[in-house]
Amino acid sequence: MNEKQLVGEKAVEYVKDGMIVGLGTGSTVYYTILKLGKLVQEGLQIKGIPTSVQTAMLAKELNIPLVELKDVEHIDVAIDGADEVDGQAALIKGGGGALLREKIIARASKMFVVVADAKKNVQTLGAFSLPVEVVPFGFEMTARHIAKLGCEPVLRLNPAGEAFISDNGNYILDCPFPEINRPAELERALNMIPGVVENGLFVDMADVVITVDEHQQVKVTTV
Ligand SMILES: O=C(CO)[C@H](O)[C@H](O)COP(=O)(O)O
Structure with a gap:
């Protein structure tokens, strides 16, 4: 299993029956969404709020029921990728161009879970434009x-x-x-x-960062 799949699939542990789930954008959270699609097929009851047209299309293909932000009081959990994560869990996002909706949805969520392969971990943000x-x-x-x-x-x-x-x-x-x-x-x-x-700086927003350590083990940090 590649790192993106490892961390992406791990994040579904934060999703429970009945939740409103913010669905991020990108090649890491793709695996989260695939897995959620499978769980929905098996009976998990959730409603997704996509952060992009691309993610909405994927969720629809997987028969994940969607709801609009205007129709909910809050989001229980949002799961999304990142382009960089620093030691304080500050992020650069927006490599896929979805940063505005991603930030709106992350801010509206009770819990924001970030999924990031090892390459995304940095000491100081900025190598990624x-x-x-x-x-x-x-x-x-x-x-x-x-x-x-x-x-x-x-x-x-x-x-x-x-x-x-x-x-x-x-x-x-x-x-x-x-x-x-x-x-x-x-x-x-x-x-x-x-x-x-x-802009794509997400500071003091992540509640959980799921990444991979130097031994290729999934590492979960609660902020
Ligand atoms: O912010 C994003 C899209 O706007 C993505 O979450 C970010 O670019 C990470 O993408 P990937 O998981 O494909 O590396």
Whole structure:
């Protein structure tokens, strides 16, 4: 079993009958969703709230019942991947471009479980370019303001070489900050810039991090 499958499947232990479950986006939580689909087939009763169109399609294929955020009071548990996880369980997310819905759903959840293969563990965030979702209007100006915080933002492109459009109709600027020593400060500073919708720093949000240690054993950290 590969690491993504190991950690992805482990996360289903946090899902119980009757729960509303936030379904993340990406190749790690994919295994969580596959496993949930199997459990639903066997009788598990849950309702999922997907963080992306891609995840909604997968959940539908697997017959996982879905519900909309507006129709629930809260989410019991959200499970999602990460691009980087530091020692304080601060995250960079958004490699798949779903960071805005992922953050809304993580924030609405009683418990946020992160699934991350060993490569995602870092001392200090920043080797992975920080995704920042921005409105298309005046994005060049927004990028210049972001640059003043210490990076050179790059507009994310799709495989056809056009601007990548998020599920919310926005652009993503990938921002290579060399080292993010104060993620909470940077998260706030970015979101103060007009044109920035949200950024991929998730600070003080993870309740549980499921990863793999140096012996290829699944390691669960409760924050
Ligand atoms: O934030 C995300 C999508 O917006 C993903 O959770 C993150 O990119 C990790 O993806 P993967 O599990 O494929 O490595």
